[in-house]
Amino acid sequence: MFQSELVKRFINLSTPFYYYDLEILEKNLLNLKNSLKPYNKVHFSVKSNTNPRILSVIKNFNLGIDAVSANEIKHCINLGFTPRDIVFAGVGKSDEEIEYGIINNISYFNVESLQELKVIDSISKKFSKKTTVSIRINPNIKSETHKKIQTGSSDDKFGIDLNDISHIPKLRKLENINITGLHFHIGSQIINLKPFHDLCMISNEILNYLRENDIKIKNINVGGGLGIDYEYPENNLLSNFKEFINLFNNGIRLDKNQSIHFELGRSIVGQCGFLISKILYSKKSYDKNFLILDSGMNNLIRPALYNSKHKISNLTSKNSDHLNYDVAGPICESSDTFAKDYRLVKSIRGDLIAIHSCGAYAESMSSNYNLRDNINSYYSDTI
Template structure:
């Protein structure tokens, strides 16, 4: 992602900013499109991961659908050219206003998360003289083995309908004459790298779709959600997910009938590696117990480390350039000296820390620091806390 040309370009730019490698984004999208097409799978992009205008325009150009979790995301998807026939609307707390706007746009499907929501959508659709297509989001009680803040498929989570509620769902569907039942939907969590988790999900889905069919509720769409993780530790070695292995699990273990469609909702896997947060060192505070690099970017620009204890690879571009030019060398050892730094931001919060005890070459005021793998849940979660200016974006193209 980074070379001498990008470093030279960065030198004249005001920091902090998000840098988007649009070529890598395109390669990732193509890899996903090719792997999913092999099995005739349908992919919807999870808009919440990143709704930067250039990013979602690029994603739309590859023919993906859109997975939305708010009325604003539904509106943005349609405005950016995603076909309404490929837009799905999930979310545990859809407002009447959001539902009505989605009904007006004739979207493909509502992923419904409670019996009460079924009844509300039915009533709102009836008032408009419309029939709404719905899929039931089921909580399969499958452990995603990921961080507890981003797991969504256990009974302790707020998402979806629990299996013991399914009889009430079937009863509601029979009564709701302005609903069209399309299928069942699942999403068990995020940043999942163990393919065995998806195998377990397939086993559970196979059981649940049999339950619906036995009650004369045929399923057209099996929506398996997303959650495929990326390699935060080694972004250069693994810049693109193994989409082939991911989709193959579902092809091998999911029971799919000839007339059924299989849908996915991928977000992080498509965009995470395509962007990095670029910042400058404002101050270096060296002490007895701790050394601090204080950056001009903080939790207002990238909150994931503070919110999820998330790991991001951190690099000093300026020092790496000096090292390549042999401007820094330890004459005693003949190796480049490394110092442990707590890399922190300027925000008036103790939690404003990207990582502790990061091994970096000796760093100085003005050095360019890069926080890698920030394309998912980075820019979209930025805030104006402390009345900070909103983070800007720079693109490789």
């Protein structure tokens, strides 16, 4: 994956840094485009990656934006995205953020509670506007992913309880609200697609109920959650969009002029990004071999948060022997560890390390903890 000429260029750069292979991104976006039907719409989940260069490529493929804050909306508008292609989700929208979305005429709000719906109605009235909304339902589906990225079970804070659906017909009395959609999102990094089959069945039941109550739904937003291969990324650089999208296109019973919306993030950008780091120290402590890198949880927090696994490669070692290492960063936290007992070629101070599958939830979740500097990003077409 990393040709020798590219590694030579890496050697001349200050580490750590993010590296984005735009060819992988463009191939995956074309893969996505070829998997869609005319009645499908994809909004990119911008929380997964806010990098302007990445977003410019995504914009060229005519994707919309799934935003979860007013600042994300503002960021994308400044980059040239049309407000009518921006959807505003998120469980805790402030009044000021709601105002911002209304004033900028975004496509629609994904509403997470009956109370939020009334707040949006009240703010819309202040501006003499009728605001389009989709109602997020919590379908109580266990999504077989890490508990901390599961978002559609009865234990989770997201969406409206299935038992409260009977309240929806009464909401038509809200004069400044136009309910046109249903929204779901059951979790992230889901590999087994069975929970999505379950979601189709529940969606159909809810749609039947709404039809019986003469509520016209234009779009069903099924969220995202399609996982990527963190263990063997080079074997699965392109996501299985066709199977995922066909599952919903075949499983949800649509009326004429209804559409299915998706909010995809990780599955689009995950495999195009890498965190390139340098080994500061190699040491043995008791029975453990440690590699201390110059990048840490401030650059990639997922392993510390979710115990997530990323492939790690030594790009410059000439050694053929292998050892098991705990690969850690410089941050003053024991959780600042990328991998434990990870099998690598024998590694020494100064070797370049690549952590794979960092295109999603790496740069966008980075911080300045320990007052560490922000790091640079480089791209395959300009490096």
